[in-house]
Amino acid sequence: MGFNTTEPWLFLVVLVILSNYRAGFSAAADILSGGQSLPVDKSILSQGSNFELGFFKLGTSLKIYLGICYRNFDVQDIIWVANRENPLSDPSSLRLEFSEDGNLVLLEGSSKRPFWSTNLTYPLSNSTEAILRDDGNFVLRDSSNRSNIFWESFDHPTDTWLPGAKIGIDKVTGKPRRLISWKSSEDPAPGMFSFGLDPNGSSQYILQWNRSQVYWSTGGWTGKSFSLAPDKWMDYFIFSFVSSENESYLSYTVKNNSSRLIFVLKYSGQIQQLSWLAGPWVWTLSSSRPESLSDVYALCGAFGVYNGNISGSCECPKGFEPFPMEDTSENDWSGGCGRKSPLQCENSTYANGKKDWFLKLSNVRLPVDAKANLAVGVRSCELACMENCSCTAYSYDSNGCLVWEGPLLNLQRLPGGGVVGQDFYLRLAADERPRTTGNLRKVRVILAVLVPATGLILCLSIYFSSKEKLKRKGEEEASSHDLVLFDFNAEAPDAINGGTNTEGNVKKRGKKDVELPLFSYKSVSAATNNFATANKLGEGGFGPVYKGKLHKGQEIAVKMLSKRSGQGLEEFRNETLLIAKLQHRNLVRLLGCCIEGDEKILIYEYLPNRSLDFYLFDPTQKKMLDWGTRMRIVEGIAQGLLYLHLYSRLRIIHRDLKPSNILLDSEMNPKISDFGMARLVGDDERQANTNRIVGTYGYMSPEYAMEGLYSIKSDVFSFGVLLLEIVSGKKNARFYKDESLTLLIYAWELWRDDRSLDLTDPTIICPSSSSTLLRFINIGLLCVQESPGDRPTMLDVVSMISNEHVPLPAPMQTPFTTGRNSMDTDSANNEAENCSMNHVTVSVVEAR
Ligand SMILES: *[C@@H]1O[C@H](CO)[C@@H](O)[C@H](O)[C@H]1NC(C)=O
Ligand SMILES: *[C@@H]1O[C@H](CO)[C@@H](O)[C@H](O)[C@H]1NC(C)=O
Ligand SMILES: *[C@@H]1O[C@H](CO)[C@@H](O)[C@H](O)[C@H]1NC(C)=O
Ligand SMILES: *[C@@H]1O[C@H](CO)[C@@H](O)[C@H](O)[C@H]1NC(C)=O
Ligand SMILES: *[C@@H]1O[C@H](CO)[C@@H](O)[C@H](O)[C@H]1NC(C)=O
Ligand SMILES: *[C@@H]1O[C@H](CO)[C@@H](O)[C@H](O)[C@H]1NC(C)=O
Ligand SMILES: *[C@@H]1O[C@H](CO)[C@@H](O)[C@H](O)[C@H]1NC(C)=O
Ligand SMILES: *[C@@H]1O[C@H](CO)[C@@H](O)[C@H](O)[C@H]1NC(C)=O
Ligand SMILES: *[C@@H]1O[C@H](CO)[C@@H](O)[C@H](O)[C@H]1NC(C)=O
Ligand SMILES: *[C@@H]1O[C@H](CO)[C@@H](O)[C@H](O)[C@H]1NC(C)=O
Ligand SMILES: *[C@@H]1O[C@H](CO)[C@@H](O)[C@H](O)[C@H]1NC(C)=O
Ligand SMILES: *[C@@H]1O[C@H](CO)[C@@H](O)[C@H](O)[C@H]1NC(C)=O
16 A cells, blocks of 8 residues: 655556547547537547547546546546546446537436536537647637637646646636645545645645645745745746736746646645656656655545655554545545544443553654643553543653644654654554453453462462563573564564664663664574575575565565675674665665674565566566566666665665666566675775675676776666666677677667667567667666766766656767677686686676
8 A cells, every 4th residue: 555656657547548449430539519429439639639538447447537638648647537526337328418508518327417517507609519629628619609718627627737727716706726636546536635826815836635734835926936846847837827806827838848747736645747758658757745755744644654664655553444445446545544443432331341542653753733731751641641532642752741632644654764753652442452461461360369379389480480481581582583473564672773872862762773683593594494495596696595484474585695704793783784774665675684603694575576687588578578667677776776876874886786686576666686795795895996806797897897996887887788688688798699799789889870779679569669768778878888987877877767858978889899809708608707817806606
């Protein structure tokens, strides 16, 4: 369940344009004239074929909507929906037609009550017609006087703001003209978020929750721009703000006529500015406000908890479930969460002697609308809340006692990693109390009542022995956890703490840094079935990798580091902590580690979809990688690498980037693995010149392979190779058209001869994407240029990939074309090898 707005492709909804299935639809018209009606299998096409108006369904839902979408794009996006609140259901009898008074009405069956109507009351001419214009505006006008316009869809926007449409207030009727988000990606019904002009009369445009609570503002209009809006808005658009006696509105035009740029108010509450990249292929997110989902007001609804970790999603706390249950898609959180059982204090019949209790949530950002209570001490704060049935939660810290009433909004679980949250206690019904504690108490009561004096000795002995056991167990656990019983989704009690906790400040809650759970070797062994061969996932350059399974069913990947690494324990621990702090959705997550004796073991998240090489170089599997997926993978790798290179405290050079180190999650999103490995195995990587070269032929930059020199530009080189491999579906190291030809040389020669498209994998059948393909090949060739200084940085690469407007320089000749002979002798099709070149030991892993 979640929102994920940093990935632009998620903007694309699963959508079926019903008219695509039409049989023999005659020449598309842009006008629906009086007397005509539009059935489910027909559509209206704007003059320049930019937009199409027709009926559509979303996802697996049976609901049918009338809407406008972009037409000449590969993926069609809905920019306007007529009947967003009243979906149709019967495709055989629905139609859009003119009523007798000239209004447009949407009808189904024989019912006269429209599902949607232009709903104009003043006398229309009874000869009206409707036209879909090429700017996306659907207009109802007088057919005898076409400049007489009665109604236009631009005045009734849904969640998309197109150039030319007006967002503002109609001062005559007092009605706002604003964007209202969809409820979820598959439900166009009006959601909780809106974007419009400040009703108080200022010139600010604001984002509101539930049409009331403001959570972001553009700042006032300065005559040319808005004080708080993103600079990009001003770079790309010319806004005009008009305020007259009858209306106030804002509209915009795009500075560069050849670009398609729009604004969308997403169901996640962010106003996003999207650009259509040449291809035509995908909408790219240019800017969004608020930038972080955590700043969207009540994103997860009442009692919903926003999980502030990287994936960013909503969840219900224990004792609650998503509300309403029926008929909601998974990212619809407008209803928030509802209690599974009613509170005892609300119903004394039901209470039956039981009492509500409080569930502790740690490290959270507190909800809004707290009330201060005068209670002193955490117990009396709890009591104050317990005694008042309208109190739903409390929190106590050095500032005193806070209580909440009614639904909780904006509760957020913090991701850890340096952000200090607070403890928070949520009122729950007795039925939601975990059973075990209840049973324990019962047992104790029975013992005390039924077993008299003779039992006392027994009781005491049980008590002491269990206490001792607990004590011993506690000591063991303080140093390492049992991996099998561990729940990575819950909080880690004892862990290596990487924070600078040594400062003697008396803080009630010490600043928590990323914590990395430490496990015992025994439990790691148990989780992997004694490192059984059947569990072995592979053998990396640094040691074997096993798959493990925990008690709760969670799967993990266990990487054993070879023992010969020269790193000391302390250093290893420090490095592991640093690596654990690197959290990015395109990096494999380090979950924990085990250091015992010589053994150094890393526990990673397990990714079921194997690695990129499994798909890319296999004739049947590669069909899974359509061009869209490949673009996403390239983009993800670039983002992950950029993060490694730019992460301020710890610039990491991967040094072994290759398809087998790119793992894929269940949605085929790439995650870079083995990053930081060079640091962990502890060869003297801190100098820019290393004696032992870690890497894989085919992906190593020439300066690294030959002289052992490396920098972030060596990773850029590997990225370039990877990019060309992804486009071509061929392995660099194994690419032998004739003996001396590598993929890089082949790509370069095709480029020189202006035949670059010949490089593309024949599996990619998407001729319309040729300009993106060319761009990618160009970028790949730029990355593999011989001189590190000529190669772009990952920052450049990311901007070149995500912005078609960035002009690309022509690549210079690639390496291995000039010094080819000397390299070829070494990089020939050998298995793993060790060889010496100029005092440099090269340990090479054959590309898997
Ligand atoms: C049409 O207008 C009437 C009165 O102005 C209003 O009650 C009704 O809800 C409107 N219907 C639609 C579908 O907008
Ligand atoms: C339109 O209105 C005119 C006069 O007001 C009337 O004569 C004509 O029959 C109407 N046409 C339709 C199709 O209702
Ligand atoms: C057509 O409509 C426009 C706008 O309502 C009006 O200004 C114009 O006079 C009309 N022309 C005729 C011929 O009625
Ligand atoms: C508009 O005025 C109301 C009442 O004064 C205030 O609560 C609200 O915050 C104002 N809205 C904005 C956007 O300033
Ligand atoms: C939204 O606002 C309406 C009226 O202002 C109110 O009745 C409703 O309870 C609010 N919704 C939520 C979820 O707070
Ligand atoms: C505002 O509306 C009134 C009445 O419809 C009209 O007379 C006036 O010209 C309008 N003003 C502007 C600036 O359009
Ligand atoms: C407008 O965009 C096109 C590509 O979409 C680009 O080639 C052109 O340089 C841009 N013009 C300006 C003035 O930015
Ligand atoms: C953009 O297009 C409009 C109409 O098509 C034209 O009037 C305007 O001059 C164009 N602007 C630029 C910068 O090309
Ligand atoms: C109180 O609980 C009882 C038993 O569960 C239930 O039958 C009754 O409807 C509840 N009353 C209220 C007001 O919720
Ligand atoms: C319970 O809380 C409500 C709202 O703050 C308050 O009005 C009421 O007086 C409280 N009741 C008691 C018994 O404290
Ligand atoms: C985010 O938290 C949820 C629940 O706590 C967990 O299932 C998920 O794996 C976490 N995701 C990341 C990327 O940390
Ligand atoms: C490990 O980190 C601690 C605290 O951050 C530091 O004091 C210590 O010197 C580090 N040890 C090594 C070997 O880097």
